[in-house]
Amino acid sequence: MVVTTATEQPGSKHNVQAARQAYYDKAAKFHMAPLWEVLKALVTPEPKTSCLPAIWKFSDVKRLMLEAGDVITAEEAERRVLVLENPGEAGKSRITNSLFAGIQLILPGEIAEVHQHTASAIRFVLEGEGAYTAVEGEKSQMKHGDFIITANWAPHDHGNPGKEPVMWLDVLDLPTINHFETSFAIHPDERMQKTNHADGDSFARYASGVLPDGAPAHLNRSPVINYPYAKMRPILQRLKDTGDIDKRHGARVRYANPINGGPVLPTMGAYLALLPKGFKGEPYRSTDGTVFAVAEGRGTTVVDGKPLEWGVNDVFVVPPWKRYQHIAGEEAVLFSISDKPAQEALGIWREGN
Ligand SMILES: [Fe+2]
Numbered sequence: 001m002v003v004t005t006a007t008e009q010p011g012s013k014h015n016v017q018a019a020r021q022a023y024y025d026k027a028a029k030f031h032m033a034p035l036w037e038v039l040k041a042l043v044t045p046e047p048k049t050s051c052l053p054a055i056w057k058f059s060d061v062k063r064l065m066l067e068a069g070d071v072i073t074a075e076e077a078e079r080r081v082l083v084l085e086n087p088g089e090a091g092k093s094r095i096t097n098s099l100f101a102g103i104q105l106i107l108p109g110e111i112a113e114v115h116q117h118t119a120s121a122i123r124f125v126l127e128g129e130g131a132y133t134a135v136e137g138e139k140s141q142m143k144h145g146d147f148i149i150t151a152n153w154a155p156h157d158h159g160n161p162g163k164e165p166v167m168w169l170d171v172l173d174l175p176t177i178n179h180f181e182t183s184f185a186i187h188p189d190e191r192m193q194k195t196n197h198a199d200g201d202s203f204a205r206y207a208s209g210v211l212p213d214g215a216p217a218h219l220n221r222s223p224v225i226n227y228p229y230a231k232m233r234p235i236l237q238r239l240k241d242t243g244d245i246d247k248r249h250g251a252r253v254r255y256a257n258p259i260n261g262g263p264v265l266p267t268m269g270a271y272l273a274l275l276p277k278g279f280k281g282e283p284y285r286s287t288d289g290t291v292f293a294v295a296e297g298r299g300t301t302v303v304d305g306k307p308l309e310w311g312v313n314d315v316f317v318v319p320p321w322k323r324y325q326h327i328a329g330e331e332a333v334l335f336s337i338s339d340k341p342a343q344e345a346l347g348i349w350r351e352g353n
Contacts, residue, residue: 047287051096051319052088053303056103058126058313065105065167074110081105081170084315093174095317096289098339099268100174103315105167106131106160114157114193117185119177120221120265121156123148124169124293124335125229126313130162135225138197142166145229145295147255147272147335149264151221155193169293169315171337173267203228206258215259222257222264229295236274236333248284248353250275250326250334263341270337275299275328282325286351288338289320297332301325323353 024034035042065082074080081102084095095101104123106112108130123133125146132139133148135156140148150156160166177183202225205212215223232253239251246252252273255264263269275281275297292301298311304322318324326334343349 047321049097049289049319049321050088051086051289051317053306053308053316053318053322053324054087055308055310055314055316056084058311058315061103061313061315062127062167065103066165069105069107069165074106074112078115079104079112079170084317086317086319088319095171095291096175096319096339098173098176098179098289098342099291099337100170100172101291101315101317102170103167104158104170105165106158107165108160108163110160111192112158113187113191114155115185115187116153116155118152118183119172119174120152120267121150121170121172122265122268122270122337123150124171124337126167126169126293128162128164128166130164131158131160131166132199133158133226134193134195137193137195138201138225139195139199140226141199142168143229145233145333145335147227147229147232147270149222149225149227151265155188157192159192169291171268171291173265173339173342176267176339176342200226200228202226203231207231211258217259219257219259220262220266222255222259224258224264227255232272233333236272240274240276245276245279246273247282248326249273250279250281250328265341266345267342268337268339269341270335273334273336275326275332275334277328277331279326279328279332281327283323283353284325284351285321285323285353286338286340287320287349288340288343290318290336290338292316292318293335295333295335297328297330299326299328299330299332302327 081104083093084101086095125142125144131142135150136154206223236251250273252271255270294310294312294314301308303318303324308316
């Protein structure tokens with residue numbers, strides 16, 4: 001029996017809410033919940049994100065990374081990396097909802113031992129020379145602007161027989177892999193893998209307009225280990241010289257899998273773009289939250305009304321569906337990487353202005 005007061009009639013708002021809550025409590029005991037209470041938050045008319053636009057200045061990154069060299073060895077850390085945490089997602093080890101980013105440091109004489117994992121990784125080399133990354137038997141020297149790929153389950157280790165600290169940007173699809181709860185990893189017995197391919201071998205074999213006869217017709221990741229900056233930079237110059245300059249992105253190339261022309265990895269895709277001096281890009285937005293690293297020059301990217309002023313080796317992030325615009329006072333080169341290939345495979349990628 002329901003008791004009502006003079007001011008609270010049966011069917012009043014209060015009664016309805018109480019009855020609903022009692023029903024929700026009952027359903028919760030059977031691990032069920034009303035969709036209608038959360039529907040608007042689940043099916044939003046536009047993408048919503050808690051990620052924020054953010055920039056990591058290389059002067060801060062370098063100082064903190066070199067201090068990390070004082071407090072932990074590469075061997076102790078397994079990988080001496082400072083995670084670039086999105087300020088809207090603190091504590092979650094991610095720069096966007098789908099991507100991890102970090103800065104890795106390897107000091108002269110150090111090695112980072114071989115391991116394998118289901119998460120795919122890329123390196124974009126920032127500062128220092130003399131270090132190498134070995135991937136699937138190819139030992140690749142790391143130079144500023146080089147783009148190095150470590151695909152799903154590819155064995156990889158790093159070493160620095162040189163004389164100076166070497167730092168690079170790591171981007172991994174870790175949050176994506178962990179979203180699917182499909183992370184595996186192993187540490188082989190040896191500290192360094194045996195390398196039997198010379199530096200540049202996979203680029204020479206696969207990225208020169210020919211393919212080794214008998215190369216697989218289908219491969220969902222690039223067989224190229226390193227796309228050297230020294231080979232990419234002149235292509236940007238050619239595009240610029242002939243006026244092939246996108247109004248939003250500048251003179252831009254997409255790193256491609258030479259087997260099928262697709263992205264370098266199924267979960268991550270990358271670009272390299274030259275912004276000519278005085279470039280004022282048209283506004284752009286897309287559903288793939290994007291990580292940028294500055295290879296050359298200085299400029300500003302306005303993200304959702306917030307100016308991010310960048311210089312060489314700075315890293316910044318544009319969250320999904322936030323409008324952005326590049327402005328370059330001097331000629332600049334930007335590397336960028338996102339989860340666009342994964343979104344395209346799922347048919348959910350969109351762009352706009
Ligand atoms: Fe790794």
